Amino acid sequence: xxxxxxxxxxxxxxxxxxxxxxxxxxxxxxxxMKQQRQIVRQALECSGFPTDTPIPAECVTRYNNPLFxxxxxxxxxxxxxxxTTIVENVTAxxxxxxxxxxxxxxxxxxxxxxxxxxxxxxxxxxxCSANLKPWDSIGNEELYGELPADQIAxxxxxxxxxxLTTDGDSHAYRGxxxxxxxxxxxxxxxxxxxxxxxxxxxxxxxxxxxSEFMFPGRTKADHEKIHRRFSLDLTNRCTVEYNFTFNEAAxxxxxxxxRLSYVAD
Numbered sequence: 001x002x003x004x005x006x007x008x009x010x011x012x013x014x015x016x017x018x019x020x021x022x023x024x025x026x027x028x029x030x031x032x033m034k035q036q037r038q039i040v041r042q043a044l045e046c047s048g049f050p051t052d053t054p055i056p057a058e059c060v061t062r063y064n065n066p067l068f069x070x071x072x073x074x075x076x077x078x079x080x081x082x083x084t085t086i087v088e089n090v091t092a093x094x095x096x097x098x099x100x101x102x103x104x105x106x107x108x109x110x111x112x113x114x115x116x117x118x119x120x121x122x123x124x125x126x127x128c129s130a131n132l133k134p135w136d137s138i139g140n141e142e143l144y145g146e147l148p149a150d151q152i153a154x155x156x157x158x159x160x161x162x163x164l165t166t167d168g169d170s171h172a173y174r175g176x177x178x179x180x181x182x183x184x185x186x187x188x189x190x191x192x193x194x195x196x197x198x199x200x201x202x203x204x205x206x207x208x209x210x211s212e213f214m215f216p217g218r219t220k221a222d223h224e225k226i227h228r229r230f231s232l233d234l235t236n237r238c239t240v241e242y243n244f245t246f247n248e249a250a251x252x253x254x255x256x257x258x259r260l261s262y263v264a265d
Contacts (some may be wrong), residue, residue, distance in 0.1 A: 015107075019127050029099070030151065036095040037152065037159050040088050054162025054186060056089040057097070058193070059148070059172050061141050077138050080104040084144040084172065086152075088159075097159065098148035102138065106130040145175030153183040160184045165191040168200040194246075198239045205231040 009017075041051040063079040086098040108126045112119035121130040132138070152158050161180055166173045173190040181187045206228065215226035242260070249256035 033095075033097055033099065033151070034155065036088070037097050037155060039095070040090050040097065040159060041157065043091050051157060052160050052184075054160045054188070056163040056165070056191075057161050058087045058089060058094075058165045059145065059170075059176065060085060060167065060193075061144055061170065061172060063138065067139055079138040082138055082144065084141070084148060086148045086164075086176075089165075098151045100144055100147040100151075102132050102140075102144060103130050104132045104134060104136070104138065142171040142175035145172035145177075146179045149176045149179035149183075153179065158183055160186060161188045162186070163191050164188045165193050167196040168192045169196070169203075194242070197242070198235050201238060202231050202235045205234060 040055065044051055044053050044055070061082055061084040064081040065078045067077075067079050081104070082102040084100045084102075085096050087094050088097050104121075106121040106124075106129050108128060109119045109121040109124055109130065112124060112126075117124075119125075120133065122128045122133070152161070161176075161184075164173055164176060173188075177187050177190070210227070212223075215223045215230065217223045217226055245256060245259040249259060
């Protein structure tokens with residue numbers, strides 16, 4: 001604003017305006033996602049399929065701080081905000097059809113506690129931006145999977161999700177399938193995202209217990225450093241094998257599984 005000679009508003013004023021229009025923006029976005037779900041049904045109908053045909057979708061949860069890499073840096077939960085999105089895989093634009101935001105941060109609660117009041121968010125007086133209590137787990141992806149399923153179920157004719165692609169270590173599918181199957185009487189198939197295959201394997205090797213003589217080094221730090229290098233090297237080797245096998249199989253699942261069975265050899 002200053003570049004166009006317009007005085008910038010204060011933080012307090014911007015926060016006050018955000019509080020007033022925040023609920024309207026949430027409702028507008030939910031209405032837009034409802035329209036996107038209607039567009040998906042229209043795309044199915046235009047392609048000659050019934051509108052209740054099961055469709056593929058993707059689900060992922062992102063955090064404001066990495067949960068895994070921060071476990072040794074703080075005794076508390078490293079993340080305070082999480083966003084779960086579900087994306088349709090029918091149209092070329094891959095629109096977001098459901099979103100849930102989890103938040104533990106609330107400025108009002110912090111101010112009230114500084115004045116001596118026992119303010120716990122959510123539930124204190126005044127505006128509260130948090131929807132999770134401080135002791136709730138920020139990594140509860142099973143809950144984050146249930147709530148977007150409720151948004152889809154609110155439609156007059158809910159979309160039927162036939163396949164849901166998630167991370168290899170995510171529990172979002174468990175919560176989503178439980179809620180979604182109650183509405184459409186169909187349990188979606190859980191597909192794993194190959195993008196997270198390497199990171200999941202890397203964490204598994206990092207947590208594996210090897211012999212104390214497995215890695216050279218005089219100190220514990222030296223052992224951990226070599227252990228980390230071993231994890232990265234093994235993960236990269238497996239990723240190369242997977243990529244070559246995937247290209248050779250050319251999308252044929254049976255052929256892909258058959259080729260991967262020889263990787264260990």
